[in-house]
Amino acid sequence: MTTVLGSNLRIKSELPFDVEVQRSRRKSAVIYVRNGKAEVRVPNRTPNYWVKQFVHEKRDWIEQQLKAEQIRKSEQYSLRNGASIPFLGQPLQIRHVANADVHINRQELILPADDLFTDAAKEFHSWLKHQATEYIVPLANKLAEQAQVDNKLRNIKFKKTKSRWGHCTRDGDIQFNWLIMLGPPEIVHYLVAHEVCHLVHMNHSRAYWAVVDSLCPARKAAQKWLRSNEHKVLALH
Numbered sequence: 001m002t003t004v005l006g007s008n009l010r011i012k013s014e015l016p017f018d019v020e021v022q023r024s025r026r027k028s029a030v031i032y033v034r035n036g037k038a039e040v041r042v043p044n045r046t047p048n049y050w051v052k053q054f055v056h057e058k059r060d061w062i063e064q065q066l067k068a069e070q071i072r073k074s075e076q077y078s079l080r081n082g083a084s085i086p087f088l089g090q091p092l093q094i095r096h097v098a099n100a101d102v103h104i105n106r107q108e109l110i111l112p113a114d115d116l117f118t119d120a121a122k123e124f125h126s127w128l129k130h131q132a133t134e135y136i137v138p139l140a141n142k143l144a145e146q147a148q149v150d151n152k153l154r155n156i157k158f159k160k161t162k163s164r165w166g167h168c169t170r171d172g173d174i175q176f177n178w179l180i181m182l183g184p185p186e187i188v189h190y191l192v193a194h195e196v197c198h199l200v201h202m203n204h205s206r207a208y209w210a211v212v213d214s215l216c217p218a219r220k221a222a223q224k225w226l227r228s229n230e231h232k233v234l235a236l237h
């Protein structure tokens with residue numbers, strides 16, 4: 001494989017992965033492993049031999065990270081025919097059926113099949129958004145009442161983003177990622193409680209977590225679940 005040093009110098013390397021080097025006005029060297037390669041950031045004027053040695057020293061760690069990234073990627077849910085995907089934590093097998101409406105039939109999730117796979121995805125996401133609205137709006141209202149902030153909750157919206165589950169503004173607008181609906185009910189409960197409690201405290205202070213815990217005693221277990229599982233869900237497109 002190749003190593004790219006600087007912007008235009010490309011040298012052969014015996015390393016089994018790609019390395020990209022960026023020089024800038026930073027003070028120390030750092031390596032990020034992502035998108036199947038190692039990105040090395042070093043201060044300006046760091047000599048190439050130093051960079052090479054640095055990468056070689058970190059080689060085992062880089063390879064571990066690359067492996068972990070690959071595993072996380074292989075675990076991501078997809079909408080392929082025959083793939084497995086959960087809905088409210090229950091595993092379903094995806095079956096593509098020509099011209100079908102998206103629905104659940106026993107243990108199967110039926111998706112419309114067509115040559116342009118993007119249509120199946122589009123239909124799926126609009127179905128999931130609908131499911132999220134039906135499930136989450138009443139739950140958010142109930143939790144807001146429990147936390148005595150139902151007067152502050154103004155609007156609940158749904159949007160799919162790649163990096164976050166929800167968002168709450170000072171004006172009382174809460175936004176949820178409809179991919180939440182793939183998680184088990186206790187995870188949905190936590191994520192909804194998390195945003196609703198921001199109507200009490202717009203921060204992650206001790207006082208804020210105390211309110212979350214009063215609505216969602218299993219909060220820590222939910223956070224742990226998210227740390228090990230959210231990469232499977234958030235990449236679905």
Ligand SMILES: [Zn+2]
Pocket residue numbers: 194198203204
């Ligand atoms: Zn928060």
